[in-house]
Amino acid sequence: MKVYASYNIKGGVGKTTAAVNLAFLASQQGQRTLVWDLDPQGAASYFFRVKPKWKGGAKALIRGKRSPEPLIRGTDFERLDLLRAHFGYRHMDVVLSKLKRPDRRLAKVLALLKGEYDRVFLDCPAGITLASESVFRAANVLLVPTIPTTLSLRTLLQLLKHLKGEGARRLSVMPFFSMVDRRKSLQQRICQQPPNGILKSHIPYLSAIEQMAERRAPLPSYAPSSPAAEAFKALWRELEASDTQGVSLSRREAEVAII
Amino acid sequence: MKNSTLVGINEPIAYVLENEAEGRRALKALESAFSTRRERLPENDLVYFDTFDWRLYERGFRLATGCRNGAKMLKLESPGFSLEAPLAKKTAPSFGPRLPEGPLKELLCPILELRRLLPLMKIAIRSHGLRILDGEEKTVARVHLVHTDTAPPGSRRAPIPLAPRLTLTPIRGYADPAARVIRHLDTEVGLARASSSAFDEMLASVEQQPASYSSKLLLPIHRRMSAGEAVQVICRHLLKTMKANEDGVRRDLDSEFLHDFRVAVRRTRAALAQLEGVFDAEARRFFKSEFKWLGAITGPVRDLDVHLLQMEHYRAALPLEVRRDLEPLATYLRQHREAERRKLKTNLATQRYRRLVERWRKYLQAPLPEPAVSKHAHLPVIEVASARIWRAYRKVEDMTAGIDDLSPADKLHRLRIGCKKLRYLLEFFHPLYDARAVQPLIKSLKQLQDSLGDFNDLEVQQVALKRFAREMKHEGLASVDCLLAMGRLQGHHDERKTTERQRFAQCLGAFDAPENKKRFARLFDSTLGNVG
Ligand SMILES: Nc1ncnc2c1ncn2[C@@H]1O[C@H](COP(=O)(O)OP(=O)(O)OP(=O)(O)O)[C@@H](O)[C@H]1O
Ligand SMILES: [Mg+2]
Numbered sequence: 001m002k003v004y005a006s007y008n009i010k011g012g013v014g015k016t017t018a019a020v021n022l023a024f025l026a027s028q029q030g031q032r033t034l035v036w037d038l039d040p041q042g043a044a045s046y047f048f049r050v051k052p053k054w055k056g057g058a059k060a061l062i063r064g065k066r067s068p069e070p071l072i073r074g075t076d077f078e079r080l081d082l083l084r085a086h087f088g089y090r091h092m093d094v095v096l097s098k099l100k101r102p103d104r105r106l107a108k109v110l111a112l113l114k115g116e117y118d119r120v121f122l123d124c125p126a127g128i129t130l131a132s133e134s135v136f137r138a139a140n141v142l143l144v145p146t147i148p149t150t151l152s153l154r155t156l157l158q159l160l161k162h163l164k165g166e167g168a169r170r171l172s173v174m175p176f177f178s179m180v181d182r183r184k185s186l187q188q189r190i191c192q193q194p195p196n197g198i199l200k201s202h203i204p205y206l207s208a209i210e211q212m213a214e215r216r217a218p219l220p221s222y223a224p225s226s227p228a229a230e231a232f233k234a235l236w237r238e239l240e241a242s243d244t245q246g247v248s249l250s251r252r253e254a255e256v257a258i259i
Numbered sequence: 260m261k262n263s264t265l266v267g268i269n270e271p272i273a274y275v276l277e278n279e280a281e282g283r284r285a286l287k288a289l290e291s292a293f294s295t296r297r298e299r300l301p302e303n304d305l306v307y308f309d310t311f312d313w314r315l316y317e318r319g320f321r322l323a324t325g326c327r328n329g330a331k332m333l334k335l336e337s338p339g340f341s342l343e344a345p346l347a348k349k350t351a352p353s354f355g356p357r358l359p360e361g362p363l364k365e366l367l368c369p370i371l372e373l374r375r376l377l378p379l380m381k382i383a384i385r386s387h388g389l390r391i392l393d394g395e396e397k398t399v400a401r402v403h404l405v406h407t408d409t410a411p412p413g414s415r416r417a418p419i420p421l422a423p424r425l426t427l428t429p430i431r432g433y434a435d436p437a438a439r440v441i442r443h444l445d446t447e448v449g450l451a452r453a454s455s456s457a458f459d460e461m462l463a464s465v466e467q468q469p470a471s472y473s474s475k476l477l478l479p480i481h482r483r484m485s486a487g488e489a490v491q492v493i494c495r496h497l498l499k500t501m502k503a504n505e506d507g508v509r510r511d512l513d514s515e516f517l518h519d520f521r522v523a524v525r526r527t528r529a530a531l532a533q534l535e536g537v538f539d540a541e542a543r544r545f546f547k548s549e550f551k552w553l554g555a556i557t558g559p560v561r562d563l564d565v566h567l568l569q570m571e572h573y574r575a576a577l578p579l580e581v582r583r584d585l586e587p588l589a590t591y592l593r594q595h596r597e598a599e600r601r602k603l604k605t606n607l608a609t610q611r612y613r614r615l616v617e618r619w620r621k622y623l624q625a626p627l628p629e630p631a632v633s634k635h636a637h638l639p640v641i642e643v644a645s646a647r648i649w650r651a652y653r654k655v656e657d658m659t660a661g662i663d664d665l666s667p668a669d670k671l672h673r674l675r676i677g678c679k680k681l682r683y684l685l686e687f688f689h690p691l692y693d694a695r696a697v698q699p700l701i702k703s704l705k706q707l708q709d710s711l712g713d714f715n716d717l718e719v720q721q722v723a724l725k726r727f728a729r730e731m732k733h734e735g736l737a738s739v740d741c742l743l744a745m746g747r748l749q750g751h752h753d754e755r756k757t758t759e760r761q762r763f764a765q766c767l768g769a770f771d772a773p774e775n776k777k778r779f780a781r782l783f784d785s786t787l788g789n790v791g
Contacts, residue, residue: 070432076390081431
């Protein structure tokens with residue numbers, strides 16, 4: 001079971017969009033796939049037309065006292081399931097802070113699902129919190145959608161520094177450019193020759209992607225050969241092909257710092 | 260009421276339909292009762308596979324090749340679980356080690372062992388139907404009208420259409436809506452649930468009988484039979500096994516066909532040799548010599564198979580740097596096997612073989628020979644069985660008396676033959692006795708035989724390797740490096756023979772234990788008045 005976390009310190013950068021579309025592509029390739037909607041706002045659940053759970057059980061789930069099974073819903077797509085959002089996740093940090101080794105909690109819950117899924121995608125809320133520490137520990141690959149602007153790159157650098165400090169060596173960090181504006185020449189330039197630490201594929205800013213919220217389905221499921229779908233497919237191919245170790249954190253940090 | 264049996268298992272609930280129209284009516288009824296959306300799935304062509312002895316079917320697995328998004332796939336399914344692997348174009352699954360890497364291969368390899376996957380049937384599925392939606396227009400169940408055509412593998416005949424089915428596929432986490440749909444179909448529409456699985460129906464349509472072959476001896480004999488009747492049942496079963504494997508031997512599908520074929524021949528020969536009194540003496544002489552011939556013509560290929568299967572162990576027994584040196588040996592084995600296999604194929608196509616099978620079949624169906632020519636055929640089977648087993652056991656007992664782990668190889672060899680004879684008799688006749696009493700005896704005998712067999716195999720392999728080395732030299736196949744490596748192998752075999760002898764001593768102890776002796780006597784010694 002390989003665990004991808006879609007994560008950024010910043011909000012509104014395309015984390016949920018990436019998690020939903022990449023998970024769909026994985027399931028299309030025959031991987032038994034689960035999306036865990038960790039955001040109490042439930043954007044990923046919304047895309048799959050599943051209502052978040054409002055009350056009861058979030059605490060027990062995080063504490064490992066309850067199986068995630070009753071929260072799992074089959075999506076409209078073969079091999080793709082959703083561990084639906086829970087409104088109780090907004091208190092996740094409070095719950096975690098009362099537990100021993102809070103950073104290991106999500107990994108423990110995922111261990112209960114081992115053998116059932118080949119790929120898991122965690123759709124994370126923004127911010128560095130106790131919950132995100134637990135995500136860093138549970139994930140094998142940290143997908144970081146990053147808007148190619150100076151400020152966003154600074155935030156990425158902060159994240160890489162933070163992860164290095166945490167000694168998150170097992171975690172393979174895979175930043176990619178997201179919401180790339182074709183009309184902005186600076187962004188175009190950065191994306192044409194991404195620094196080594198950043199994936200070659202990027203996701204352009206496209207109204208088709210914005211409209212996913214209306215369709216409420218993964219984009220490749222209804223527009224499989226649209227430019228937007230092709231962008232996600234290329235990203236997924238690159239992710240599957242890149243080795244799990246990736247570039248060392250400090251090298252990645254140095255290379256990101258250059259731009 | 261919650262229908263909890265639905266949860267988790269994504270096996271569709273199925274209804275068998277009289278005709279297409281009945282299915283359309285059912286879909287209409289659902290459309291007016293639920294919020295739905297129509298859909299049509301692309302046609303799905305599959306080829307199902309299993310081993311000759313149904314190893315997948317018996318474990319509840321189904322393995323098929325098919326296409327998804329233009330790519331060839333291998334898919335393994337069982338209730339509530341599925342695995343996939345990509346398959347190269349124009350390839351079919353065959354042996355475990357040749358499957359595409361991944362969890363599917365890891366799961367299948369230990370199940371398949373040496374057996375090849377063979378195509379069972381071709382299937383074409385067309386389906387259209389409805390998605391049942393909730394208030395968010397999320398799909399909560401699927402109901403499909405499914406048409407299936409089947410065809411035997413490799414046949415050009417027109418496909419066989421099965422009766423259409425209406426299937427309901429529940430979706431994980433939505434047991435309640437699925438239960439509501441089922442209730443509607445059961446009561447409002449009044450459809451009949453399918454009693455057999457679609458898969459079994461498909462198999463039946465191409466005249467495949469699941470689990471119709473097993474290499475195990477499962478003999479329907481009982482105490483009220485005469486010895487002649489029982490032996491006919493036994494030999495007919497063995498003949499059936501031979502015939503069942505014949506095609507696989509001819510086509511060289513995997514090495515187990517010949518193995519099972521030969522085991523049946525050996526057992527037949529054992530019956531002819533050891534149950535002399537139940538056969539007509541003249542017929543017995545003929546069949547004995549003809550089955551001996553059959554054993555002889557099937558031997559060389561099997562021997563080479565054994566060495567080829569051992570190659571991996573041979574390599575593993577040598578240090579890493581010389582393992583490659585054994586390659587000429589593998590080449591030699593493969594070449595000779597191919598030559599021997601051609602000879603075998605020719606032999607199986609001879610009049611002599613056909614006549615043997617025909618005459619044997621007739622003999623086994625004919626009325627029992629007169630008591631004048633076969634003095635035991637009309638005795639109760641239990642009498643003959645006990646006497647023969649007791650006699651064979653006493654012989655083994657005599658041989659074990661003066662034997663230990665230092666005895667010469669030929670003594671061990673004779674003991675091994677004695678054990679084999681006893682084993683065949685026990686296997687033939689054990690259904691006549693209380694299983695709880697016989698099974699421990701068979702087990703202790705089997706362990707003793709295994710240890711003797713392993714010792715003997717090493718001995719035989721050493722002799723064979725020496726012969727191979729000479730022939731390889733003669734054929735110009737033997738590099739000096741290869742001969743040296745084979746020499747090292749001989750040394751390795753010597754070491755293993757010593758350990759096998761020690762294990763033999765242990766097994767002998769268990770077999771010779773007073774408790775075991777008493778058991779044999781209690782069951783089979785007629786002087787104790789326990790027979791008949
Ligand atoms: N490549 C894109 N082109 C156009 N619009 C996009 C693109 N990616 C995301 N969006 C839109 O931007 C908004 C934020 O995207 P998304 O929800 O994926 O980001 P997020 O990082 O998960 O946000 P949050 O931090 O709120 O969870 C959404 O309205 C989405 O439709
Ligand atoms: Mg989000």
